[in-house]
Amino acid sequence: MELKDIDLNLLVVFNQLLAERKVSKVAENLGLGQPAVSNALARLRRQFDDPLFLRTASGMQPTPFAEQLAESVGYALGMIHGAVNARNAFDPATAQRSFTVGMTDIGEIYFLPQLMQRIGELAPGVAISTVRNTAVNLKDAMEAGQVDLAIGLLPQLKAGFFQRRLFEQDYVVLLRQGHRLARRRPLRVTDFFAAEHVAIVSAGTGHGQVDEILDRHTPQRQVKLQVPHFVAIGHILQSSDLIATVPERLAARMVAPFGLVARPHPVKLPRIAINLFWHAKYHKDPANQWLRTLVFDLHSDYAGQASG
CATH class of the missing domain: 1.10.10.10 (Winged helix-like DNA-binding domain superfamily/Winged helix DNA-binding domain)
Structure with a gap:
């Protein structure tokens, strides 16, 4: 038969x-x-x-x-x-699985501490891996299910992706408390360009446009140090007279631990829209839905609105 x-x-x-x-x-x-x-x-x-x-x-x-x-x-x-019925079977309390999230080092500093604490409470069998948004072909990796979610300023993720706004933020100037400019309120454009800078070169992310705007000014920044990521900025500024242009929510996390101050930026810069992205292929997947709802509830200025 x-x-x-x-x-x-x-x-x-x-x-x-x-x-x-x-x-x-x-x-x-x-x-x-x-x-x-x-x-x-x-x-x-x-x-x-x-x-x-x-x-x-x-x-x-x-x-x-x-x-x-x-x-x-x-x-x-x-x-x-x-x-x-597999898509109806995800139970965070008993699930044993790993999620991969694309984010920058800023994302790791800002999102992961609270996210991991909450996962520990709700889903002890769930693990998180992160990949740099610029280190993989994010579009292909998300379509293939190798990356579950991505967080950040990611203009390259358009067709085939869903997204939800987490928040918007400005750029600020970050410097140590004892810096001669720390007492200047407001910080003037001339003060900003007269200072020595550490520049963060984050090619492949939306942050790169900030360098282009700042370096169109005359005089240009006096860049004494370039680094490829934000993670060391607190240590660098803590022990030097360099200043840095960084997103305000990252600055808020660094001010107290490193003895820094943040000042409104004297140069008009675009606000940053930080979004949560997922591929349409996994829009109905319960595990993906659970994780993105958790991220949204923890970190969105719009939490409480209906989730996709």
Whole structure:
């Protein structure tokens, strides 16, 4: 007998008869009439060339051949049911899985401490890995399911992606508390360009446009140090007279630990829109939905609005 010759609905009836042993009860469970169940049993008997179930005083009793089929059919139907309902099965309290999130070092500093604390409370079996948004082909990696979510200023993620706004922020000037400019309120454009700078070169992210704007000014910044990431900025500014242009929420996390101050930026710079991105392919995936809802609830200025 070939699989193409078997009607899956008949096996569902077979499995129900094994459990209930009454045609009337099977009909009730499946929302069928009793004649329909009897007809299904007749078709099964013809296909397998066996009575399968015999009427007795205690109900429909399976034949030895039916009992032989029982375990395999039950297992197969269970596997199919689990597969087609897999997207409804994510339970963070019991889940054992890892998510990969694309973010910059700013994202790791700003988002991860609170996110990991909350995951520890809600989903002890869940682990997080991060990848740099610029270190992988983020579009392809997210489409392939290698990266579950991405967070940041990512103008390259357009067609095929969903996104939700987390917040908007300005750039500020960050410097140590003892810096000669720390007492200047407001910080003037001439003060800014007269100071020595550490510049963060973050090619491939939206932050790169800030360098272009600042370096169009005359005079240009006196850049004494260039670094490829933000993670060391606090240590550098803490022990030098350099100043840096950084996003305000990153500055807020660095001020107290490193003895720094943040000042409104004297140069007009665009506000940064930080979004949460996911691929349309995983829009309905419950695990992805859970993680992005968690990130949104923890870090969005718009938390409380309906989530996608």
